[in-house]
Amino acid sequence: MEKGTYRVKSGLAEMLKGGVIMDVTTAEQARIAEDAGAVAVMALERVPADIRAQGGVARMADPSKVREILKTVSIPVMAKARIGHFVEAQVLQALEVDYIDESEVLTPADPEFHINKWAFTVPFVCGARDLGEACRRIAEGAAMIRTKGEPGTGNVVEAVRHMRRVNQQLRAVLDAPEEELMAIGKELGAPYSILLAIRDAGRLPVVNFAAGGIATPADAAMMMQLGCDGIFVGSGIFKSSDPAGRARAIVQATTHYENAELVARVSENLGEAMPGIDIATIPEHEKMQIRGR
Amino acid sequence: MKVGVLALQGAVREHLRALEGVGVEACAVKSAARLVGLDGLVLPGGESTTMSLLAEGRLLEALRVLSSGGFPMFGTCAGMILLADEVEGREGPIVGGIDITVARNASGRQVDSFETLLDIEGLGPDVPAVFIRAPYVTRVGPDVRVLARHEGMAVMARQGRILVASFHPELTEDLRVHRAFVDMIRELRREGEPG
Numbered sequence: 001m002e003k004g005t006y007r008v009k010s011g012l013a014e015m016l017k018g019g020v021i022m023d024v025t026t027a028e029q030a031r032i033a034e035d036a037g038a039v040a041v042m043a044l045e046r047v048p049a050d051i052r053a054q055g056g057v058a059r060m061a062d063p064s065k066v067r068e069i070l071k072t073v074s075i076p077v078m079a080k081a082r083i084g085h086f087v088e089a090q091v092l093q094a095l096e097v098d099y100i101d102e103s104e105v106l107t108p109a110d111p112e113f114h115i116n117k118w119a120f121t122v123p124f125v126c127g128a129r130d131l132g133e134a135c136r137r138i139a140e141g142a143a144m145i146r147t148k149g150e151p152g153t154g155n156v157v158e159a160v161r162h163m164r165r166v167n168q169q170l171r172a173v174l175d176a177p178e179e180e181l182m183a184i185g186k187e188l189g190a191p192y193s194i195l196l197a198i199r200d201a202g203r204l205p206v207v208n209f210a211a212g213g214i215a216t217p218a219d220a221a222m223m224m225q226l227g228c229d230g231i232f233v234g235s236g237i238f239k240s241s242d243p244a245g246r247a248r249a250i251v252q253a254t255t256h257y258e259n260a261e262l263v264a265r266v267s268e269n270l271g272e273a274m275p276g277i278d279i280a281t282i283p284e285h286e287k288m289q290i291r292g293r
Numbered sequence: 294m295k296v297g298v299l300a301l302q303g304a305v306r307e308h309l310r311a312l313e314g315v316g317v318e319a320c321a322v323k324s325a326a327r328l329v330g331l332d333g334l335v336l337p338g339g340e341s342t343t344m345s346l347l348a349e350g351r352l353l354e355a356l357r358v359l360s361s362g363g364f365p366m367f368g369t370c371a372g373m374i375l376l377a378d379e380v381e382g383r384e385g386p387i388v389g390g391i392d393i394t395v396a397r398n399a400s401g402r403q404v405d406s407f408e409t410l411l412d413i414e415g416l417g418p419d420v421p422a423v424f425i426r427a428p429y430v431t432r433v434g435p436d437v438r439v440l441a442r443h444e445g446m447a448v449m450a451r452q453g454r455i456l457v458a459s460f461h462p463e464l465t466e467d468l469r470v471h472r473a474f475v476d477m478i479r480e481l482r483r484e485g486e487p488g
Contacts, residue, residue: 001409008406011425011464015338015370018302037346039302039339074397075340076426098403098426121404255301255347256323 009123009143012076012098013207016040016230020220020251021209023047023234026065027072033237036247040076040098042232043069048105048152048288049235049274058106060088066095078125083292084110086119093122099144101125102137104291105151105234114292117141127211129162129289131169135190135198136293138206145204147228148289149212152235154276156219158289159212163226166208173198212289215240215274217253217267224257241271294478296333297322299356301347303339303371307463311471325355333365333478336372336388338425338461341380341397344371345387353388360390365454365481367474373457374428381431391455392434393447399429411460413441413449416469422448422460430459454481 002008019039024030030041043066051058060081070077076098081088083102088109092100102115104127117124118141127148128134134145147166149159169188173195176184181199185192197205210223211232220231231254233247240246249266256262284290298308300321312319312335322328334356348356360366360376368376375387379394400406406425412418420441430447433439441449441458449458449470456477462470 001407003405003407005408007423007464008408008425011423011461012403012406014304014307014464015340015425017304017306017339018300019340019343034342037343039343070402075342076403093404096402096404123403251343251347 004121006143010206012123013125013144016076017207018230018255020231020233020247020254021078022237022247023232024069024238025061027068029238029243030069030073030077032244033247034073034075036244037251038075038247039230040078041069041073042101042234043077043079043097044105047235047238049154049239050152051105052152052286052288060085060092060106063091063095066092066097070096080106081115082106083108084113084115086115089115089120089124093120097122099123099125102142103127104148104288108291112293114140125209127289127292128166130165130188131173132188132190133292134166134204134208135188135194138194139191142206144207144209146209146211146232149210149214150279150282151212151288152277153213153279153282154215154236154239154274155213155279156215156222157213157279159210159214159223160226162212162289163210163223163228166204167227170198170204174202214250215276217249217263217270220250221253221257221263224254230254235274239274246270246273294318294332294475295320295330296335296475296478297328297331298335298337299344299348299372301339301344303337303344304369304461304463305337307461308335308337308369308471311463311468312475314468315472315475317475325351328355328359332482333367333474334359335474336366336368336375337463338370338372341371341374341387344375348375348387356388360388360455363454365456365474365478366390367456367458369458369461369463370425370427373459376455376457378434379432391450391452391457392437393430393450393457394432395428395459396431397428398426399431400424400427402426409443411441411443411448413470415440416473420462420469421465421467422458422462423464424448424460427459451477
């Protein structure tokens with residue numbers, strides 16, 4: 001009997017496919033998310049929209065909040081650690097969260113290096129803007145990938161950009177003759193071994209979710225049609241006027257993403273979506289997606 | 294032979310691949326209409342609360358009719374929770390069909406998830422099995438046959454045409470468990486033939 005194997009780590013992510021993972025800051029929000037059909041919740045101190053608005057250093061959530069959320073719901077509980085902050089990750093593992101998100105939404109703790117995720121029994125999910133970044137995180141031990149998008153904006157454009165880019169680059173890797181692979185790897189900044197794993201699997205070897213700016217059922221269905229495996233919703237639910245209704249609608253739209261009539265029906269009368277931000281108005285250094293390497 | 298995989302959420306792709314690997318036609322099922330013409334159905338792993346919320350209305354009704362009518366079904370992990378007649382902490386079954394009681398996530402949190410080799414009746418002593426936040430079978434009815442145990446606990450069982458496992462054979466390359474399910478469907482079809 002063996003715990004913490006890569007198959008066990010990536011296996012949990014496989015079980016979440018086709019589902020919605022929702023950001024929550026309290027046990028009450030976690031309960032609303034579970035009742036709406038979320039496959040997991042993500043515990044954090046403040047949702048991305050508040051971090052963006054309030055500024056300051058964003059850190060791991062208070063362990064007492066995480067414990068409360070763990071006690072409240074029966075679905076998996078994820079929690080965010082700062083990029084490179086391996087002690088926050090150790091703390092979250094000690095709390096027995098089910099997944100750690102080494103996340104650009106929080107203020108990075110290490111300007112150069114990510115956490116060595118192989119050193120942990122608990123699995124990690126990491127953000128990526130392109131295939132090279134996804135492969136580097138997988139090589140560091142991440143068992144699940146998500147697009148970075150631009151968190152806290154309610155604007156899906158960056159998630160679309162990142163998902164399309166990863167898929168374009170995947171096609172190039174899968175179509176290339178063997179002898180071109182090393183040069184492609186060098187250009188992408190992708191470890192050769194992971195490219196071989198991609199060709200072996202015919203796809204990314206781990207699950208790839210969409211995250212960063214998803215605010216409506218149609219946003220979620222579009223990301224699913226673009227080929228992602230599932231959806232993270234950060235600020236989109238609890239910054240909207242009817243969190244429970246919107247959460248249920250996004251779950252339905254994610255499952256039945258090819259059924260436009262159903263997406264239309266669940267999108268009716270949801271009230272105000274979260275206020276959005278045009279990416280062009282965000283100064284380059286304030287973009288969360290540029291954090292990490 | 295055509296076998297469906299309930300595709301509301303979860304490890305659908307892996308089951309489709311395993312079924313194709315044992316030589317049957319496999320298809321994803323999201324609605325009651327897609328159940329027509331199938332010879333069997335796999336209920337995959339995933340989150341049972343999410344699946345039970347998504348499988349409301351006509352689909353849930355159709356699944357209940359099938360499971361009580363002797364239609365071959367195989368539930369893994371969350372799928373086993375759906376097929377159990379009793380789920381601890383819940384009023385009534387989700388779909389039901391096999392006389393067992395299950396406790397959700399009883400094996401602990403993700404840090405306690407594990408893989409091991411199981412001794413499965415008729416399949417051999419070395420079948421790889423992945424347990425992820427696995428449910429426990431806390432009661433086994435008199436007509437249920439336990440096919441495998443881990444540390445004394447039932448982890449695979451069959452009653453009539455319903456097969457359940459608390460682990461994930463679909464996350465491994467070993468196809469013996471899926472072959473056993475397909476053999477069960479064949480066996481039942483032969484029994485059903487006249488003369």
